[in-house]
Amino acid sequence: MFRNQYDNDISTWSPQGRIHQVEYALEAVKQGSAAVGLRSNTHVVLLALKRSSGELASYQKKLTIIDDHLGIAIAGLTSDARVLSNFMRTEAMKSKVIYGRPLPIFRIVSAIGDKAQVNTQNYGRRPYGVGLLVAGYDETGPHLYECAPSGNFFEYYAMSIGARSQSAKTYLERYYESFAEASLDELVRHGLNALRDTLQQDKELNMDNCSIGIVGADCKFKIVEGDELKRYLSLLDNVEMGDTVQGQAPMDTE
Amino acid sequence: MNSTAFCDNTLTSGPTGHGFYPYEANGGTAVAIAGEDFCVVASDTRQSNGYLINARYSPKAFKMSDKAVLANSGFAADGNALVRRLGQRMQWYRHSHEKEMSITALAQLLSNTLYYKRFFPYYTQVLLGGIDENGVGVVFSFDPVGSYGSEICRAAGTAAALIQPFLDNQVELKNMQIGEKPRLSLDRALCIAKDAFTSATERDIYTGDYLEIYIIKGDGVTIENYPLKKD
Numbered sequence: 001m002f003r004n005q006y007d008n009d010i011s012t013w014s015p016q017g018r019i020h021q022v023e024y025a026l027e028a029v030k031q032g033s034a035a036v037g038l039r040s041n042t043h044v045v046l047l048a049l050k051r052s053s054g055e056l057a058s059y060q061k062k063l064t065i066i067d068d069h070l071g072i073a074i075a076g077l078t079s080d081a082r083v084l085s086n087f088m089r090t091e092a093m094k095s096k097v098i099y100g101r102p103l104p105i106f107r108i109v110s111a112i113g114d115k116a117q118v119n120t121q122n123y124g125r126r127p128y129g130v131g132l133l134v135a136g137y138d139e140t141g142p143h144l145y146e147c148a149p150s151g152n153f154f155e156y157y158a159m160s161i162g163a164r165s166q167s168a169k170t171y172l173e174r175y176y177e178s179f180a181e182a183s184l185d186e187l188v189r190h191g192l193n194a195l196r197d198t199l200q201q202d203k204e205l206n207m208d209n210c211s212i213g214i215v216g217a218d219c220k221f222k223i224v225e226g227d228e229l230k231r232y233l234s235l236l237d238n239v240e241m242g243d244t245v246q247g248q249a250p251m252d253t254e
Numbered sequence: 255m256n257s258t259a260f261c262d263n264t265l266t267s268g269p270t271g272h273g274f275y276p277y278e279a280n281g282g283t284a285v286a287i288a289g290e291d292f293c294v295v296a297s298d299t300r301q302s303n304g305y306l307i308n309a310r311y312s313p314k315a316f317k318m319s320d321k322a323v324l325a326n327s328g329f330a331a332d333g334n335a336l337v338r339r340l341g342q343r344m345q346w347y348r349h350s351h352e353k354e355m356s357i358t359a360l361a362q363l364l365s366n367t368l369y370y371k372r373f374f375p376y377y378t379q380v381l382l383g384g385i386d387e388n389g390v391g392v393v394f395s396f397d398p399v400g401s402y403g404s405e406i407c408r409a410a411g412t413a414a415a416l417i418q419p420f421l422d423n424q425v426e427l428k429n430m431q432i433g434e435k436p437r438l439s440l441d442r443a444l445c446i447a448k449d450a451f452t453s454a455t456e457r458d459i460y461t462g463d464y465l466e467i468y469i470i471k472g473d474g475v476t477i478e479n480y481p482l483k484k485d
Binding site: 093097 | 338
């Protein structure tokens with residue numbers, strides 16, 4: 001997209017019926033590093049690629065625990081993500097105090113959508129520059145939602161956001177029908193395969209740049225990082241350099 | 255709800271007998287004993303209002319973390335609200351610091367929370383018992399506006415005056431003409447706690463029904479439940 005006379009502020013429509021500032025906010029999400037989410041009938045798994053600004057720097061955290069049954073993966077402006085995750089944490093605690101039950105996922109996701117929408121309709125404000133994958137387990141089962149700066153939210157069996165996330169989506173679209181009955185390890189394996197597809201040419205998943213979040217019926221939301229990742233990374237299919245097709249599917253013929 | 259038995263006319267109204275008094279005395283007793291590497295927090299479960307019993311099983315002790323148990327006695331609604339608030343603060347601490355709050359930090363937080371309502375206090379005597387960062391058993395006792403200190407043992411509530419002297423003598427071995435004053439073992443502490451409550455139940459009408467004992471050790475918290483006399 002190019003600069004035009006209708007993109008200066010949030011309260012200007014373009015003649016094509018678009019609000020460019022919202023679309024630019026969505027670009028910020030696409031610039032963030034990839035995050036993948038997928039769910040089965042028993043668990044929801046979030047996987048994220050952590051970026052570091054240099055060899056001396058630490059890797060940016062991408063997963064946040066909101067409550068025992070709820071966690072998020074972020075892509076985009078991390079400071080906006082912090083504000084939203086604090087909001088979600090407050091709402092989760094309020095739900096427990098006021099209603100005596102864990103926050104239902106649909107409630108919090110629509111609250112975030114409403115909050116995000118406000119910034120798309122008031123002059124002088126800017127939209128949140130972060131997309132969220134919200135994974136949670138409530139009394140209606142496991143759920144995965146995507147929340148966008150536009151205020152839109154949608155539930156998915158599997159989804160990915162961030163840089164080069166289309167490659168992950170392609171993988172997920174190919175295998176999503178097997179997710180419902182998959183075991184936790186299989187789900188993580190599919191997720192890692194999808195995440196690996198978003199990597200650049202000579203990079204690979206390792207214990208530093210990868211982060212996995214798991215929540216399920218009998219499993220409080222936990223983040224697996226560092227040495228504990230070894231077990232999951234060993235589940236990755238072995239693929240030779242240059243291949244784009246993963247272990248299960250047959251090779252495309254020329 | 256708030257019977258005339260507890261209507262404090264002198265403070266809030268004239269001679270008509272009407273008025274709203276925001277506090278209620280729900281009775282009950284709590285005891286905490288600190289050992290070298292353990293802590294015992296015990297409380298009865300009766301909640302009463304004058305000569306009426308509201309509940310025979312309404313716990314007054316709450317597990318705050320694997321290392322800390324809080325017991326309160328006085329006005330039950332304030333006690334429960336306080337525990338809820340502290341629970342929320344502990345959850346935020348867990349989010350921000352990615353670790354559990356230590357009992358010494360919790361004690362300071364509790365003191366600040368209580369003093370915050372200096373001019374409309376939480377009407378409860380709070381006991382906080384558990385293990386500190388060095389694995390040593392510790393008991394903190396608080397007054398309704400947050401004054402606190404670390405102690406070996408403390409009784410709070412309606413039977414406090416009956417139990418505290420017994421504890422001073424049997425736990426800290428005070429006022430005895432003996433040479434050695436060793437620290438208590440867990441079994442001895444449990445015996446003393448149970449005997450304290452059975453004796454208090456005999457003489458204090460507000461104490462009885464059930465006894466709930468929380469035992470905090472390095473490897474976690476266990477709960478024991480015993481019946482007390484229901485009269």
